[in-house]
Amino acid sequence: MKKWFQVLILAVGLILALAPAALAGTVTGDQLRQVFPQTPAPGKTLTRGEFAALLARAAGMQVTADTADTQGDAWYSPAVMALKEKSVIRGYPDGGLHTDRPVTLLEAAVMASRVLGLPDGVAAPDVKGSLGRESWGYTPYAWLVRAGLLQPDQDAAAILTVDEGVAFLARVFGSDPEAEKIVQAAKQAQAKVKDVKFAGSMAISARLRPGVAGEVPAVSMQGNIVSEFSYPLSLHQKVDMTFNLPAEKTPGEDLPAGGKMQMTMEQYLVDGTMYQKIEIPGMEKPQWMKLPKEALPDLQTLVEQSRSAAGLPPGLKDSFHFRYLGEGIENGHKVHRIAYYGRIDDWQALMQALPGGLTPEMEQALNQAGGVLKSISFWSEEAIGMEDNLTYASEITCLVAFADRFQEEAVPLETMTINMKVTDYQYNSGVKIELPAEALAAPEIPLTPSQPDVNPSGGQKIQG
Incomplete structure (x- = not known):
């Protein structure tokens, strides 16, 4: 496996741990209407070019007036070309952008989803809606329905008025004050937890770039996770995974029948030291290994600071948004259902958001990983107890x-989807984590990340 890919997995793991801490900025309808040079008439139909200007403003994109364009002197031309350069607005099959045409709800949803970082080619979630799966825009439509940004019964082909377009973008790029209040209360409740156990599932799938010959086979994996935490921080975690490898494209005589391979990983974190044991087919008797402290981040510092933090720095706060989805029941608890979603494409801002505890080697490796990414987006949901503000179910999907x-x-992978779903949380049950004797006696294995070829101190933005 390529070293950049190993580093990327580490980076995504850190992002998954930190993303829920973000608090969103908001954009209002009044702010959006200011993009129009003149106040639109009541009930005016919204054009594609006008929507592009509204979208650029809602997303906080940089638009320069000297951008070359093909739209003459239209006031929205710089925004249109800025979105075209980022492949947000792509035009019709005839190649034309047709910015003077009315914009439909589905066109608006697709463009907004691209700004939010939804990659092409990802699978659509299962939702109940009025749009059929055969539609060209079904996948982004389904993701926005899942996040509560579109109603299942809305007519996707409807032409938007200016007021409707403004309301849609204010919803997508804003946040419910009620949802943010619940999230803040949940953070405060979590900081008081003494121990927690949870069980769940994880699935990872990778999509190859079209035209790439089999250097890296398309891989998917599914498995189960059982974790126990005792704070300030002791950890025991066991992961059982099944790798699905395409047998016809994967060299080697030891590949199991059908291309399926089982892996079990067990790890402990005790007194700031990580111990791991990995079992895969064909291995000799699995052995415990101890990872050196200097090759890993100070995990206790990371967890403690992230539990008590008030959110991410200003550079990331505007990247995440929260929606209140309503009440429900989860494992016998009355809960608030909260959706949160957003995109990270500024790697340096992300690095600054890490609450400390990274070794210089790890910082170098993570900076290097930034050069391999276009964007990382999150589409997630949590069920938060109405009485105690603790999480009782969660699902987070990370799209890379x-x-x-x-x-x-050439990077052979186009996208990766990571889904983690937890439905069994237990709090303050008296978790006691005891390290097995054979793990305590394990030899130390050096893990030194590769040195980047670029200056890690220089500013770096995820490509795209």
């Missing part, structure tokens, strides 16, 4: 879009 090239080499 890769750069075309990395250090003059």
Whole structure:
């Protein structure tokens, strides 16, 4: 496996741990209407070009007036071309952008989803809605329905008025004050937890870039996770995974029948030291290994600071948004259902958001990983107890879009989808984590991340 890919997995793991801490900025309808040079008439139909200007403003995109365009002197031309450069607005099959045409709800939803970082080619979630799966825009439509941004019975082909377009974008790029209040209360409740156990499932799938010959086979995996935490921080975790490898494209005589391979990983974190044991087919008797402290982040510092933090720095706060989905029942608890979603494409801002505890080697590796990404987006849901503000179910989907090239080499992967679902949380049950004797006697295995070829102190933005 490529070193950049190993580093990327570490980076995504850190992002998954930190993303729910973000608090969203908001955009209002009044702010959006200011993009129009003149106040639109009541009930005016919204054009594609006008929607592009509203979308650029809602997303906080940089638009320059000197951008070359093909739209003459239209006031919205710079925004249109800025979105075209980022492949947000792509036009019709005839190649034309047709910015003077009315914009439909589905066109607006697709463009907004691209700004939010939804990559092409990802699978659609299961939702109940009025749009059929055969539609060209079904996948982004389904993701927005799942996040509560579109109602299942809305007519996707409806032409938007200015007021409707403004309301849609204010909803997508804003946040419910009620949802943010619940999230803040949940953070405060979590900081008081003494121990927690949870069980869940994880699935990872990778999509190859079209035209890439089998250097890296398309891989998917599914498995189960059982975790126990005792704070300030002791950890025991066991992961059982099944890898699905395409047998016809994967070299080697030891590949199991059908291309399926089982892996079990067990790990402990005790007194700041990580111990791991991995079992895969064909291995000799699995052995415990101890990871050196200097090769890993200070995990206790990371967890403690993230539990008590008030949210991410200003550079990331505007990247995440929260919606209140209503009440429900989860494992016998009355809960608030909260959706949160957003995109990270500024790697340096993300690095600054890490609450500390990274070794210089790890910082270098993570900076290097930034060059391999276009964007990372999250589409997630939590069930938060109405009485105690603790989480009783969660599902987080991380969508990673890769750069075309990395250090003059083609990147064979186009996207990766990581889904984690937990439905069994137990709090303050008296978790006691005891390290097995054979783990305590394990030899120390050095893990030194590769040195980047670029200056890690320089500003770096995820490509895209």
